[in-house]
Amino acid sequence: MDIDFxxxxxVLVAICAFIWLLDRFLLAPGRKAAENGGQEPVVVxxxxxxxxVLTIVLLxxxxxxxxxxxxxxxxxxxxxxxxxxxxxxxxxxxxxxVIGTKIMENNEPERGEVMVFIPPHENQYFIKRVxxxxxxxxxxxxxxxxxxxxxxxxxxxxxxxxxTSSGMREGILFNETIGxxxxxxxxxxxxxxxxxxxxxxxxxxxxxxxxxxxxxADSRVWGPVPESNIVGKAFxxxxxxxxxxxxxxxxxxxxxx
Numbered sequence: 001m002d003i004d005f006x007x008x009x010x011v012l013v014a015i016c017a018f019i020w021l022l023d024r025f026l027l028a029p030g031r032k033a034a035e036n037g038g039q040e041p042v043v044v045x046x047x048x049x050x051x052x053v054l055t056i057v058l059l060x061x062x063x064x065x066x067x068x069x070x071x072x073x074x075x076x077x078x079x080x081x082x083x084x085x086x087x088x089x090x091x092x093x094x095x096x097x098v099i100g101t102k103i104m105e106n107n108e109p110e111r112g113e114v115m116v117f118i119p120p121h122e123n124q125y126f127i128k129r130v131x132x133x134x135x136x137x138x139x140x141x142x143x144x145x146x147x148x149x150x151x152x153x154x155x156x157x158x159x160x161x162x163x164t165s166s167g168m169r170e171g172i173l174f175n176e177t178i179g180x181x182x183x184x185x186x187x188x189x190x191x192x193x194x195x196x197x198x199x200x201x202x203x204x205x206x207x208x209x210x211x212x213x214x215x216x217a218d219s220r221v222w223g224p225v226p227e228s229n230i231v232g233k234a235f236x237x238x239x240x241x242x243x244x245x246x247x248x249x250x251x252x253x254x255x256x257x
Contacts, residue, residue: 019047074210112181132207
């Protein structure tokens with residue numbers, strides 16, 4: 001499981017606040033009453049110094065913008081491995097850190113948006129594109145995506161080499177329009193995914209798919225995502241770093257479509 005930085009921040013803020021309150025109401029009066037005046041303990045100095053900084057960081061990450069790094073190629077060509085992205089935490093409503101309880105409503109997810117969420121099968125962050133809304137019927141047969149019976153409009157760009165676990169494969173790069181969003185996706189020329197090909201999205205859930213269609217474990221595998229698992233809307237790439245000992249680059253700075 002990934003490290004839950006929100007939980008870490010909440011714990012650190014709680015510890016610093018506890019030390020500050022303990023000193024403010026119990027320890028400090030005793031030091032002031034001492035004849036030679038008591039010196040403030042080092043741990044109290046650090047707690048008082050870090051408390052406002054940690055609180056501001058917690059509020060920013062929980063309610064405004066949180067950075068994430070792309071760990072896999074499931075969203076290629078939109079997002080590459082090593083991209084650092086920014087996620088709008090209030091676009092879909094404000095949620096309390098760690099427990100995720102929604103405390104303020106805002107926008108509902110729309111088809112075509114790129115969303116960060118926690119999938120139903122494991123407790124870590126995923127990023128995919130919203131394909132189906134509650135009540136939608138999603139079909140994916142012979143690499144053709146249909147939403148409520150209508151095939152999604154595509155415009156072929158050209159051939160592309162698609163990296164897979166078994167090596168490079170010939171594929172097709174195309175522009176795809178879902179909702180009001182036009183973005184690029186890619187498929188492998190030959191071979192089709194085995195298994196289920198049609199889904200009805202339950203109420204309060206969203207059907208998610210990766211733009212790298214034949215290299216994405218998504219709602220076709222582990223089912224639709226409940227609304228309570230939404231983290232935020234991805235809106236920009238701000239930095240890129242290739243794996244290993246490589247310097248970061250800002251050449252991929254862009255808004256996410």
